[in-house]
Amino acid sequence: MIKDITIGQYFPGNSVLHRMDPRVKILLTGVFIVMLFAAKGIEGLAVGILFTVTAFLFSKIPLKMMGKSLKPIIPIVIFTAVLNLFFIRTGKVLWEWKIIKLTQEGIDTSLFMVIRIICLICGSSLLTYTTSPIDLTDAIERLMSPLKKIKVPVHELAMMMTIALRFIPTLIEETDKIMSAQKARGADMETGSLMQKAKAMIPILIPLFVASFRHAEELALAMECRCYHGGEGRTRMKQLKMSILDLWGSLFCGVFLAGVIVIDRVLG
Amino acid sequence: MAVIKTEDLTYVYGDGTPFRKVAVDHVNLEIEKGDFAGIIGHTGSGKSTLIQHFNGLLRPTSGSVYIDGERLWDNKARLRPIRFKVGLVFQYPEYQLFEETVYKDIAFGPKNMGLDEDEIDRRIKETAKLVGLSDSVMQKSPFELSGGQKRRVAIAGVMAMEPEVLILDEPASGLDPKGREQILGMIKEYHKAKGNTVLLVSHSMEDIARNVSKILVMNDSKLFCYDETAKVFHRSAELEKMGLAVPQVTRVFDRLKAMGFDMGEDVYTVKFGSGLLLDRLGKKGAK
Structure with a gap:
């Protein structure tokens, strides 16, 4: 689903x-x-x-x-x-x-x-x-990009959007895996009152949260290794x-x- | 009676879309109680999909799965008890840890089973001992531990449910040789202590050869064979054709045989092989 x-x-x-x-x-x-x-x-x-x-x-x-x-x-x-x-x-x-x-x-x-x-x-x-x-x-x-003149961080905003888009499928996959793993340990996410259902989300949300931090750290390191330093003087592989x-x-x-x-x- | 039985089990990913892929194709197999079996197959051969059917995480597209003679998916409410019967440890299970302490995390499964406090405590202590977690570790946060220790906690979390069938997907991947040895050792220990059925998915032929007594080979979504270790490694030519290597030591002895030094077949552990070699050299009187 x-x-x-x-x-x-x-x-x-x-x-x-x-x-x-x-x-x-x-x-x-x-x-x-x-x-x-x-x-x-x-x-x-x-x-x-x-x-x-x-x-x-x-x-x-x-x-x-x-x-x-x-x-x-x-x-x-x-x-x-x-x-x-x-x-x-x-x-x-x-x-x-x-x-x-x-x-x-x-x-x-x-x-x-x-x-x-x-x-x-x-x-x-x-x-x-x-x-x-x-x-x-x-x-x-x-x-x-004209907004750069008035100090709007255009490149950074766009980079954030790109990263978010890139990681949505990854996180969906991860959620799927964590859900299966907790279900295998008998987690019950379908039945119970609203409160119980909310509580049942904890075993999924915490590992997911930890995973997002891990991804962020790894990505930051990988970007730094490739000498990423923001939009200044950056060229593109795919030119519009x-x-x-x-x-x-x-x-x-x-x-x-x-x-x-x-x-x-x-x-x- | 077979503890796990499948009949024409088929699973298709993304049916009706352009991404349609048959992951498990008409698999018929019977796994006996108490078996310690390895599951091998190259990446994408359907191993992981297959094992997720055994505890009702995936619903077969067609065909059926029987656990202890009970057909899965006939009654959805029965799926949860089945999951306690068939424990599944996923690949990289340390990513599923979430509790404040190691103790509480291992307790998650048994608690879901509705056991009473004393029983939960007994099981946790027992598994902790089995997997080698000391008392001081039990009160730590699982996020403070090293990778190998996290892995043990996660595996203990499933073992503490004392499932009749324990399935582990690549439990030793990403660990150093010592860590691998320890994890596999404790799985072997568990099998010995409980006499339960254990299925071990692995890429490493050496790990499989050293531990299991039967091997299930998946190839291209189909079941290639399920047989005793010796018989499976006997078909080394076929295995190599599908991109699976027999253990290195088996290859060495195959080559020796081809060169005229026949020392018997079925050599698939280094220990056994070196024993054979020493014997032979001893007989001939190595100079």
Whole structure:
């Protein structure tokens, strides 16, 4: 069961989206969000939907994976829909019962909101589906590098993120092993009251804690042996490079953003 | 009656994903009560997966495991008692220590069994003596001990449950020769004292040859054979083909035989081999 936890949600592949520069992808995700919020009417939103669908098709991610990323936000979607449905009281009344009033405008707005949220999640999860966590931290480091001027430890933050990502699978494996070992000694983690269950975690948490310190110490030593001294003057094995693909991607995104704004003005 | 019996035991990792791997493939075997058996096989041959089925930590993908004639996984509530019956010591068991004192850590297993205080105390003292932990060590924190001592504490933690079957996964790995000798010696001692079934997973043919009476060989997820030590080492050519070496001394005597000095077969401990050599030299009158 513990093995089912996926780290990030990277889905390996070689699509156009996979090959784009992660920095550009992060920036374009920002543009995409602006695009969705720039849309005021259903027509503008339609352009946004079209963009999401096209990007999705380009990414070659299976539809099932998309469904998976939508699952956790279902409560938010329902909440938004209900809120808009019953609290917008203007417009043509369709149905009324005591204080509950359903209006045309309410239905329109709640549909609009729901579609917008779904697009938002689908579109932005494409970023994490097509970019490995390591690439992502790399790109964040590069994008934030101007902040070094105001003494933000950008490299250190990125290194911390990379190390954390690197050790999640290791610690999961370790937890699995410790759990098996304690179960072999008769530890009972499934039955009992909440308090008993919490107590049953001690034989797992302490060895895990000790293990993390051990890993940290070993890693620090290994880094020091390789003369690691922070980000100053450090070069990379994998250089981030922009290609013609990124230009096309940006153009594509820009055209759609313009499309949303224009269509909203003309039809709105 | 066999204490451990498997029928077409199969285990598949990551079924239905691209990472699917058959780790144990239709294994049928019977381990008799009181056997002291070694389990060998190259890395990834399915040894560790196999032994985790014997105490119900892993659920077979298909096939079944019987402990004392009782089929595992028919009743999940019975798994815990089974784990007290079949004690499993994992590789690098010192990483599972967690209590404040060595005494308390060894007590963890027996306490889970629901034994009374006196019985727990008796068992701890007995195992501590067996594995060579002094009284002053018992009140120390397990985290202050040396690697070899930690290993002993962890093994004692399982031994104190007095399981009918004791399974140890590479109990001597990562220790120096003296430490190896001590750990293996105390396992042998335990077997002798209790007469319980002991299964020893190891990479070292020397360790296996010196201690066990039967050997189980795993190869490519399949059971290659389970037989008496002499008979298994007899098939040295086959073993070497699957990347397992017979003990060095057996190889020496194989070569001697090929060179025309036949001194009998089944030489797999240095002690026995050197005795044979001395005999022969004595007879011929070594100059």
